[in-house]
Amino acid sequence: MLEGEEKKTVRIVLCQANPVVGDLAGNRQKAMAFLERARPLKPDLLIFPELYLCGYPPEDLLHRSGFLKQTRQALLDLAGQFNEIPLLIGWAESTDAGVYNSAALLAEGRIVSNYRKACLSDSGIFDETRYFLSGVEPVVITIRDVRWAVTICEDLWDLERLDSLFQKIRSSFDGILNLSASPFYIGKHQKRQDVLSRCALHFGCPLIFCNLVGGQDELVIDGRSMVFGADGRLLFQAAGFEEDLLYVEFEKKTDAKIECKADAGNTSGGGEDEGIAEVWRALVLGTADYVKKNGFTKVLLGLSGGVDSALAVAIAVEALGSQNVVGLSMPSRFNSQQTQADARQIAENLEIEFHTLAIDKVLESFSGLLGSVKGWSEKGVAYENLQARIRGMLLMSLSNQFGYLVLTCGNKSETAVGYSTLYGDTAGGLAALKDIPKTMVYPLCDYYNRIRGRKVIPQSVIDRIPSAELRDNQKDSDWLPEYDLLDQILKEFIEEKWNREELISQGFPSDAVEKVCRLIYQNEYKRRQNPPGIKITPCAFGKDLRMPITHRYRG
Amino acid sequence: MLEGEEKKTVRIVLCQANPVVGDLAGNRQKAMAFLERARPLKPDLLIFPELYLCGYPPEDLLHRSGFLKQTRQALLDLAGQFNEIPLLIGWAESTDAGVYNSAALLAEGRIVSNYRKACLSDSGIFDETRYFLSGVEPVVITIRDVRWAVTICEDLWDLERLDSLFQKIRSSFDGILNLSASPFYIGKHQKRQDVLSRCALHFGCPLIFCNLVGGQDELVIDGRSMVFGADGRLLFQAAGFEEDLLYVEFEKKTDAKIECKADAGNTSGGGEDEGIAEVWRALVLGTADYVKKNGFTKVLLGLSGGVDSALAVAIAVEALGSQNVVGLSMPSRFNSQQTQADARQIAENLEIEFHTLAIDKVLESFSGLLGSVKGWSEKGVAYENLQARIRGMLLMSLSNQFGYLVLTCGNKSETAVGYSTLYGDTAGGLAALKDIPKTMVYPLCDYYNRIRGRKVIPQSVIDRIPSAELRDNQKDSDWLPEYDLLDQILKEFIEEKWNREELISQGFPSDAVEKVCRLIYQNEYKRRQNPPGIKITPCAFGKDLRMPITHRYRG
Secondary structure: OOHHHHOOEEEEEEEEOOOOOOOHHHHHHHHHHHHHHHHHHOOOEEEOOOOOOOOOOOHHHHHOHHHHHHHHHHHHHHHHHOOOOOEEEEEEEEOOOOEEEEEEEEEOOEEEEEEEOOOOOOOOOOOHHHHEOOOOOOOEEEEOOEEEEEEEHHHHOOHHHHHHHHHHHOOOOOEEEEEEOOEOOOOHHHHHHHHHHHHHHHHOOOEEEEEOEEEEOOEEEEEOOEEEOOOOOEEEEOOEOOOEEEEEEEEEOOOOOEEEOOOOOOOOOOOOOOOHHHHHHHHHHHHHHHHHHOOOOOEEEEOOOOHHHHHHHHHHHHHHOHHHEEEEEOOOOOOOHHHHHHHHHHHHHHOOEEEEOOOHHHHHHHHHHHOOOOOOOOOOHHHHHHHHHHHHHHHHHHHHHHOOEEEEOOOHHHHHHOOOOOOOOOOOOEEOOOOOOHHHHHHHHHHHHHHHOOOOOOHHHHHOOOOOOOOOOOOHHHHOOOHHHHHHHHHHHHOOOOOHHHHHHOOOOHHHHHHHHHHHHHOHHHHHOOOOEOOOOOOOOEOOEOOOOOOOOOO | OOHHHHOOEEEEEEEEOOOOOOOHHHHHHHHHHHHHHHHHHOOOEEEOOOOOOOOOOOHHHHHOHHHHHHHHHHHHHHHHHOOOOOEEEEEEEEOOOOEEEEEEEEEOOEEEEEEEOOOOOOOOOOOHHHHEOOOOOOOEEEEOOEEEEEEEHHHHHOHHHHHHHHHHHOOOOOEEEEEEOOEOOOOHHHHHHHHHHHHHHHHOOOEEEEEOEEEEOOEEEEEOOEEEOOOOOEEEEOOEOOOEEEEEEEEEOOOOOEEEOOOOOOOOOOOOOOOHHHHHHHHHHHHHHHHHHOOOOOEEEEOOOOHHHHHHHHHHHHHHOHHHEEEEEOOOOOOOHHHHHHHHHHHHHHOOEEEEOOOHHHHHHHHHHHOOOOOOOOOOHHHHHHHHHHHHHHHHHHHHHHOOEEEEOOOHHHHHHOOOOOOOOOOOOEEOOOOOOHHHHHHHHHHHHHHHOOOOOOHHHHHOOOOOOOOOOOOHHHHOOOHHHHHHHHHHHHHOOOOHHHHHHOOOOHHHHHHHHHHHHHOHHHHHOOOOEOOOOOOOOEOOEOOOOOOOOOO
């Protein structure tokens, strides 16, 4: 190959990496490890995602000048270590005026260029104007004669604003680079594809989207970095829900346009995780990262023999390995033989450590003590809650004794209407299913059994009529609408923000609507004290949905 | 008095009212009640605070179109009912473009003018760009020939921005009206006075500040509405921490300037609550409003005989009356006779219902059951936490049985470093002392005894060396630095955002600094599941301080 020909090619590696918030040294080391993997590909540029260096989102760590100073130092150190290949990386840039969400181009041991995110988001889970100033200057970096406009995440989501940002650099770039930390929810990947494809087409140039991957508190960022052609076609996609390295080559053509070499290979394909499969992977990654990044190895769950705890324990085993999962059955006289047997069977199928602690005597001792207060009753909600709380305490006692993290098993349907006992079944460190509607628990169980090729979760568990088993012959539907109906109402109420009138006029039964709306509003106090859960829908409880506890609106 | 003379006077009534978030009908009725009180004063204008009509802050209710529609309807209804006197009132205004934080002038049965808040805040507890668009147009309303520029809260806090907003109306207004919902913290009132006085002086005209009052979740808004002269002097101030009606008269002088008539009287004075006294009132109002606005009548607390629960129960009695407070002593073998006697004495002094439930047998039964798991130990943190959790469960059981709200007693020092048991002493609906450093607990107890004129909180309680009494001879200082030191470190770390290095270089002992910083970072998971508390410092845990749970920063 002649020297002149070779110059027409640009090799770019997207480093879809999983950083830890605040772990500046660790994230820098991980960047070096990605460099080692990429080196044989002789790349001209490496790209790391939005805020990769400090982890995403750092939240109020961004208000600490020490953190910002250390982030800058980590960037300079990385520039020094990394001097052989240019590197574009996301970081939090502190200036006298304020902090920017920036992308620095490191080369020859220093910062040679820096772009500041222009379009900040304050909707949903985002609080960007709490932390960042908006950048106003476009930045173009030139890599082997190919000019790339640099953008960060939301910058691409509003073409009108982007046009205005790009005004100064109109027709002076050949492609667009985008560093993102774009969190997962069902439907988000398709939405991203549409937005990015439209953007590539709009500017008539290739577009590279380098996304972060990993779980961080309630968020899962799903990776699936992508490359689009100038015609808006998706050319390459990195793996979902895991670290990946995506290599792409571009050729500068005679008409000065660049084209992605479709046969460049070395990509992981991806794109196979859709529907229930991607939810499964989000739950597994979110659980694994929450446990490990917080320094835990093992988790502990209450196994009731019900379908929610069966799914939660399957997720835990997938995330951490069966040697790191402990199940605890805590039956009372209200639990049927069948559910107890099912709990044991699930533990056996998953090959996890399993203990049984029957709670009847403790329940008796507790209730006996409470009986000395006039008015205490062994019939009713207080007595039911007491059972759930004894279980929560046993789990927490073992958690404290052995250093296990407790996973709770409550789903989104229960969380929404407060069908749970505060400090009882909600006691724990992570609520893996908090954003999973009950009607999605079943297909997830089926999916898991299918990928395992056997009924790890017994069919009897999946088929049983839901019950909390806190009194004789109790069924969830005694108190709640059937889950099919409940979940439909919840979706419209939470995601579409429909009010009671709208729900009723759409044909939902008015008694169910009245009850569900009232319960959602009334139970914010309970949700506020629940452990964090993994967001998988467009609107999860948590930072996504900031309701007052105290209020009298019931519309 | 001649007709011509009378025209020179403008009578304004500031309605410092306490609305409930989302209670559109109730807030409207309250406005009518204020009108009845004001009517004999023959006012030319009534002013209600920022977002008064829907309550403050409505948070994500503002994302519900039904809520916004009902707010508009409530405003129109109020305009119809209120047609005799012009009324300026804060509301959430929904438009096709988005929502504004607005002030409507109602007169003759309709909205005659509307101002949209220009300067939005996203710092601290505020999320305003999440909800609101910024207004860009200044609005001047004319009341009996006197022209008033309308502003809302933050609008006045940045004179440069305000100058730019006022450019179009330069020298065409005689005074400034400000509708606020400005939350309390220590030092805020003085800060407000400085800002508002400077603003009056800057524009050389009188300034009226009409503040909301009331508790809403973690916030207390303290009222203390104020009127400033053109020279920046504070002329009148409404009461703090309670509803009030402040009447002021202005006279238009021959030089066309207006002057406040200082002898207009009928004001409550106020301004006497400073230092520890205003903290006390904030805690009482915050507790009363949280309990009542959430539909509770009675509260329940664990009384250990310690100083924190003594203060919490005193606040509860002040907020709700002794007939609405129930104390529960739950001794174990680790509690001294003296602390148990003190608990009883406090209950007697406060004349509240009091029960004793000794937990030893339940503890034995629980620990016996846990003993069947190999490795369970009756020495160590797990066993200590078990005791605290048994107490939390007893409180919650009685709460569920009798419908009492449980108040927790943890202070800010404990909350910061996680010196508490999750689901144990943190179990409850409201953490009244969550933002009170331990070193402020003592002066609050002294203050309470002083205003009651006797040792309601016994001196032995105030003098005792702090201990959790979860094992023999335990002292808080076995595990924590002395509270004087701890609270100093916490203040600098939380409010000034100093990091470890800075703290050590300021002379704090490095071992204490290392430990405290580590504990603060590590215990976010616990704080995230704590009940809401009442903000009294510039930076409280909660919406003020949004730290990730998962992170490895220790700087």
